[in-house]
Amino acid sequence: MVGFKETCGAARGARLLPICLSVGLACADEPAAVGACEVAADCPESQTCVFLGANERDGVCITATPTPGFPGPGLLAIDISYFELDVLFVVDDSPAIAPRLPQLAGAMTAFAEALGAARPALSLRFGVTTTDAGNPQCATAAERGALRMESCRARLDEFVDDEAGVDAREACTAACSLEALALEPTPERDGELAPRPWLEAGPGWDNLPDGVGLAEALRCAVPQGVTGCEFTSPLASIEQAVARSLDEGDPAYGFVRGAADLLIVVISAGNDCSVAPGHEAIFSDNEVFWGDLQLPELSPGICWRAGVACDGPGPVYEGCGPVDRGDDGMTTTPEQAVLTSAQTFAELLKSWEDERETYKFGAQVRVFSVAGVPPGYAEGQAIGYADADDPGFQTQHGIGPGCSDEMAAPPPVRLLAAGDEFALAGLPAASICEPDWSEAFTRAAVTMSENLGPACYWRCVHDADPDTHELDPICDVIATNWAEDWSTSIPQCVRVDGGWVSQGGSPRCFVVRADNELDPRCAEQGYNLELELRATEPDPWGTTYVADCWLSSNPIGDCPKL
Template sequence: MRTPVTWALALAVAGCGGKGSILDELTVSAGQTQGPTYGPSGEPDDSGDEPTTSATTGEPTTTGGPSGTNPIDVLFVIDNTGSMADEQARLAKNIAALVNTERDLRIGVTTTDAGNPRCPSAQTTPENGAMATLSCIERVAKGEFSFNMEDFSYACTDVCDLGAFDLVPTPTSLEPEPEVRPWFERTGGVTNLADEGLSLVQALQCALPRGVNGCGFESQLESMRMALVRSMDANQPEYGFLRPEADLVVVLLTDEVDCSYNPAFKSIFQDNKIFWENQDRPDATSAVCFNAGVRCEGGAPTYTACPATNHDIEGEPHVADDDAVLWPVSRYTGLLADIQASKTGGARVRLLAIAGVPVGFETGDVPLVFEDDPDPADQELFGIGPGCVLANPQDPDFPQVARPPVRMLEVGASLGPLEFHSICQDDYSALLATIAQP
């Protein structure tokens, strides 16, 4: 039976981005984050990930981790669009850096696909924040690793060889009756995996690659919000995912800007071309997402700052939240603040992004530069130049490129020192290790 719980959550609070925004300063530096902990060999310590030894346990009374630490609830919001195959594989390959901690873990996985008028729902099947534990091998069979007639199944098969796996029923503090949950869990060294010989690392390596057929107008922030709200709704499978005594770490993996839009203003993707980079085009591009949610300052092609800004349907900036065509940043900062207020025992809420910032931004050593794309075609597609670029030795004409995550940066800054890392690097293990830092 589902036990109702009261959450004091203001899902839409006053305030908006604009002049005086935190991004006025973040073009210079981002602030220091903690480094990873390594084992004696210099590699990430893998002593914490032991195969499960029993089918299930009751609700724990201790964290199972080192003295003075909290368990961790980790929500992965993964960009599942056509440019993300390599990044998903890299995340899965490096996931042991997170799992190999003594702290108890609960890990949910969803995507950035919350739908958009430019994405027929029958083709992209938006998750809308729903968590899933399906093996990517099953997703390959469903065609979810195909994009533009290209097969990207290697993003799954290079890291996963498990066709399927089962989870055992577990209780939560809100639901004492055990049920199969749509997340992975390890408490006191025991996982919720039915196969006692299967490690949490193996399962996550199969669950994290989410395919490349999602909506190309990514809603990173709204998908995060939907997943968190679902975890508070007694009618949803995700109910009970959040634990008051656990740190919450939201991890965004994406190479594009946030396009979390208010459905009341969906015409900006259809026939209202006010935010289109090229109004002679027959269809909207991702440039709408940048132009509708950001207002750059200073002259082109290189800007002094590009803060998140509310625009109304006529293109006017600095408008009230209710008039904003993209959901205001306050929708997400308010939600996370209220979740933080519900935490106990020193637990905290964090947002860690692997996104379009340069390597070194996470330490404050390298600034995020906003400038127009030198390629007119790419400027038309995205509305802004890259936040980072990674060379592609196999195909030099097609480097990895990611756009500046302005709206996500604003949300991250509301929680304290930024934890934004570059998606444009070959190894994510060091940054993933920081998730488990106390």
């Protein structure tokens, strides 16, 4: 079978989606003009419609030179990748989170175990930042989306706030036994082998210290202490963290992978105070949203008045939702709002998901929140909005609790609105007031794992030898390292005792799924083949995979059974 190196050359970039059709056809580095063809019937009889993007709508008619005696139009090479999931934790580090730090550490065990059980061949990354995105009212240095990957035992001073009367050190020491979290060096986009500020665990490898499991590493790394800013800004922290991942000069460069599904986990006991650039004065000079507050005793109640509007006169409200207000307190456009609009954040999440769809069919961005919603909160359930009976809580947050138990938290109106379209199915948010989050994190892990974008092969394929009509290898999968200029074919995985293993000592192999094993989403799009990579060691930096598969002459939607 013709390999990728012979047909397209070894030095292609990782995201070109090279297209090669048998002998006599050149590679296409750039997508065809939009609308050239959408189905095979749009092309002349001597040509076929080839799709160079992930959406299967924009194609180009080209002349295909069939392999002699073979009924299909030849070979089509398409990029494939591992099942990849990036998890970004945005964790409240204000004094308000202290009563729930033990629950956070405990939930990490359930989360890690559920991810491992749900999808055996999964490449995972975990990054952690705080809800402290910078606020004029906070003198402490803000993370502003910087990834933190350090054992909580190495920063126990961050678990004590004398002014607030909070000492949460036991929440760390009871859950974490690691004095330090010295991660193994790994390669990344910059080509250098170095420790990264994230946890990584792939099929057969990880960057964890010897003898340290993923669950313990998460228990040590995710809790962020209690000395952070009380003006919590999870939405701004999300934006800042992703921006850092794209910044070549930042230690977090490369954390968010272009083809990976992205799960954003927000844990917050406060309002969202994500101030828009240029409007910081609402926390220092502009008193429009202060109410009865005065310097220096300002509170996050400012954020409620600046970013939320409720129906009715109170003290019980029919409902509350996000609103965009300008410096004068009047409603305005998202562009002029003093807090970055929830609509703006929703559009940002949508753009990130669209980018992933370019590289992998079905890749998702999802948001899972643990915040001030009622215990057992379900999609479409009313939260209930009312002024607080406790004057101190009302002053602090501008509204009564969305939930209360051993602790109380305001309803997360802006956070839920921004992530509404991207909530996990059946699990829009969990209550920060619940005493145990293990079940919620287990459900989040299983739901996200089950819905990872499948590696569908974007055309109809054929599996019969044209001369013998017996089964022949459907695909040739080529591993290419464009940084080191090498290319090699990898074997197909075989079943042994119910599991998949490689052949011939290769550390990598690929699984072919068809018919009853095909992901339903591939079948719904009209495809008949799905490929899955497996590996027992890390890939050298610059490694990409391309599958050369025999094409069927059938149009998409009428693929043959394999």
